[in-house]
Amino acid sequence: MDPQLTELDTKQRIMEVAIHLFAVKGYDGASIREIARIANVNVASLNYHFKSKENLRQEMMAYLISEFKAKISDIPRVRNTAEYAVKVFEAITEDSNKCLNQFKVILESDENSCDTEPYPIGFEQFSSYLATDLGPRVPEAERLWLVNIVFCYIIHISVMSSTSVGKRSIEKFFPKKRASIPVYISQLVDTLIRDLNNRYS
Numbered sequence: 001m002d003p004q005l006t007e008l009d010t011k012q013r014i015m016e017v018a019i020h021l022f023a024v025k026g027y028d029g030a031s032i033r034e035i036a037r038i039a040n041v042n043v044a045s046l047n048y049h050f051k052s053k054e055n056l057r058q059e060m061m062a063y064l065i066s067e068f069k070a071k072i073s074d075i076p077r078v079r080n081t082a083e084y085a086v087k088v089f090e091a092i093t094e095d096s097n098k099c100l101n102q103f104k105v106i107l108e109s110d111e112n113s114c115d116t117e118p119y120p121i122g123f124e125q126f127s128s129y130l131a132t133d134l135g136p137r138v139p140e141a142e143r144l145w146l147v148n149i150v151f152c153y154i155i156h157i158s159v160m161s162s163t164s165v166g167k168r169s170i171e172k173f174f175p176k177k178r179a180s181i182p183v184y185i186s187q188l189v190d191t192l193i194r195d196l197n198n199r200y201s
Contacts, residue, residue, distance in 0.1 A: 011049045014039045015060050023101035026108065027057060061109055064102050065121065068092075072122050081129040082189040085150050086182040088122065092158045100162035103155065123147050133193050137200040146192050153188055157181055 017039040021030035032053050036046045050056040075087045093099050126147045134143065160166030161181065174180045 010039075010041055010045060014041060014046055014049060014056070015063055018056055018060055019064070019101055019105055022057070022060070022108070023104035027053075032056075057109065060105070064106060068102075069121060072125055075125075078129075081126060081133045081150075081193060082186040084126065084129050085154060085185050085189045088151075089154050089158060089181065089185055092154065093161060096162040099158055103159050122151060126150070130193075135197050135200055138196050139200075142196055142200075146196065149192060150185075150189055154185065157185070 014035060018030065018035050021035055021038070024030075032043060032046060035056075036043045039046070046056075050059060071091045072088050075084065075091060078084050078087060123144065127143065130143055130146070134146075161170060170181070174184075
């Protein structure tokens with residue numbers, strides 16, 4: 001077993017193993033017995049903490065979303081939206097294997113955080129920068145659109161940079177390889193902000 005897993009409490013250790021197995025094998029392919037074996041707990045302990053495989057998935061999704069929110073909320077204050085977007089990318093890709101597994105699980109889940117969230121995840125944090133970078137005439141719908149576009153790009157490039165095929169693509173098409181990703185993120189954000197400000201000036 002991974003030495004890092006032994007230091008986690010039982011419930012979190014089960015979730016970390018489940019995230020990995022659900023990402024690699026899918027929900028149907030990962031069994032409760034295998035999750036328990038790799039987490040070094042018995043099936044009774046797993047059932048005690050989660051009651052069922054479906055409940056484990058639901059709690060795991062809530063955990064992933066909560067962890068993602070905490071990660072982007074903990075980013076220290078920076079100067080503008082473009083710098084914050086780069087910091088979000090860096091926070092997400094801090095552990096590339098974990099990043100890839102988490103997004104695989106989220107993409108394959110029936111759970112949709114958008115059903116309960118009034119705004120996209122991260123909108124509150126981005127809004128504090130957009131309040132300064134965007135002119136007062138830019139409507140909220142356009143601000144929502146900008147945050148969605150930026151997040152879509154950050155997630156896309158985060159997932160790509162966490163895979164072998166993505167890394168090869170980055171090495172081929174990005175002039176300075178991974179080091180240039182923050183530059184492209186900054187350029188995208190600056191371009192979108194400039195376009196909206198020009199449109200509503």
